[in-house]
Amino acid sequence: MAQTPNLKVTIGTLTLPNPVLVCSGTYGFGEEFADIIDITKLGGIITKSITLRPKKGNPPQRIVETPSGMLNAIGLQNPGIDGFIKDKLPFLKKLKIPVIVNIAGDTPDEYAELARRVESLGVAAALELNISCPNVKKGGIAFGIDPHVTFEVVSGVRKATRLPVVTKLSPNVTDIVFLAKVAIDAGSDALSLINTLLGMSIDIQKMRPHIANITGGLSGPAIRPVAVRMIWQVARTYDIPIIGMGGVEDAASAVELLLAGASAVSVGTANFYNPRAPLEIVDGIRKYLVEKRIEDVNELRKSLKV
Ligand SMILES: Cc1cc2nc3c(=O)[nH]c(=O)nc-3n(C[C@H](O)[C@H](O)[C@H](O)COP(=O)(O)O)c2cc1C
Incomplete structure (x- = not known):
């Protein structure tokens, strides 16, 4: 039995050196973590969402522990895309791991324009579409919970670029399989x-929501x-590669998502x-595979017994 199981995975036409990525919005543009860990050992990075124009974001308080x-x-x-090109691109261009932008x-047109502009920069190995943000033309309802708009956004981007397109689905829907079909x-x-x-969540002493925006996105092991x-x-x-995310914090939780059917996490x-979590997870997945005498991480997504 090989002590070095294969960790390479493919996401469509994109090959990752190992199946561990970092999530959009939790890793900046990579540079922020480069002094803390050797980020070249990651399977790749997914950058913070970029928009056509710069955004200041919401007023504080923006985060609360739950x-x-x-x-x-x-x-x-x-x-914004221009600030990204000016300040973030030079670092990303030198990075020797796949960058998913x-x-x-x-609006749907803005997604297509961003796709074209990002492709022309020659830095992105793939595009990830954040469709959980508000659709300005339709009263601020998230694109990703409306199947018609989801189709419009994804097909517009598909026509605009030859880069691999990864659609990031919103879980705030009753039938995720249907939204997956629409995106496919x-x-x-x-x-x-x-x-x-x-x-x-609510601060019961102040009798106010903790977050200035009132509602927020729940993440983490919960x-x-x-x-x-x-x-x-x-x-x-569906036979489509899935990047699994949601509460991955150690090798065990990563393996759980791979067994559920994800190709990468x-x-x-x-x-x-724990800024070292992603690299600890790469090592931990390797150890798990050796212990289980599995030679290829790609076996995991076919190994669930139900
Ligand atoms: C502080 C914060 C900012 C985020 N910003 C983005 C973002 O800009 N774009 C995006 O697609 N997802 C964003 N996400 C969602 C994450 O990429 C991820 O899908 C989600 O948090 C689930 O994974 P986790 O439980 O490991 O955090 C953000 C999450 C957090 C916690």
Whole structure:
């Protein structure tokens, strides 16, 4: 039995050196963590959502800790595509691991324009579409909970770029398998599952919501069972690569999402309390495979006994 199992995975036409990525919005643009860990040992990085124009984000308070997780309402604070090109691109261009650039628009046309512009920069190995943000034309309802708008956004991006398209689905829907089908029919090469779950928490002394935006996105280990369930439901129905995310904090939780059917996992909230988590997870997955005498990490997504 080989002591060095294969960790390489493919997401559509994209090959990752190992199956551990870091989640959009929890890792900046990579540079922020480069002094803390050797980020070149990651399977790749997914950058913070970028929009056409810079965004200041929501007023504070934007984050609150909740049982086994956190609520956030950052409001897509980011430097915009021009700021990204000026300040973030030079570092990312030198990085020798795959960079998945996450984009978010106010309208379907903005997604397509961002896709074109990002492709022309030559830095992105793939695009991840954050469709959990508000659709300005339709009264602020998230794109990703409306199947028609989801189709419009994804098919618009599909026509605009030859980069692999990874659609990041919102879990705030009753039938995730149906939304997955819509994203696949519109031309997605892969899916990311899951974004945050809409939540709210209240400061009972002040009798006010903790978060200025009132509601926020719940993330962390608290949402892992939802992520596992949604990944499993989609993976058993469609043969499409899935990047699994939601409460991954150690090798055991990463393996759980891989067994549910994900081809790769992404670490989000855990980066805030253990910045070494992603690399510990790479080592831990390797150890698990050796212990289980599995030669290839790709076996895991076919190994669940139900
Ligand atoms: C502070 C924070 C900011 C986030 N910002 C983004 C973002 O800009 N774009 C996006 O697609 N997802 C964003 N997310 C969602 C994460 O990428 C991820 O899907 C989610 O948090 C679930 O993973 P986790 O439980 O490991 O954190 C953010 C999450 C957090 C906690």
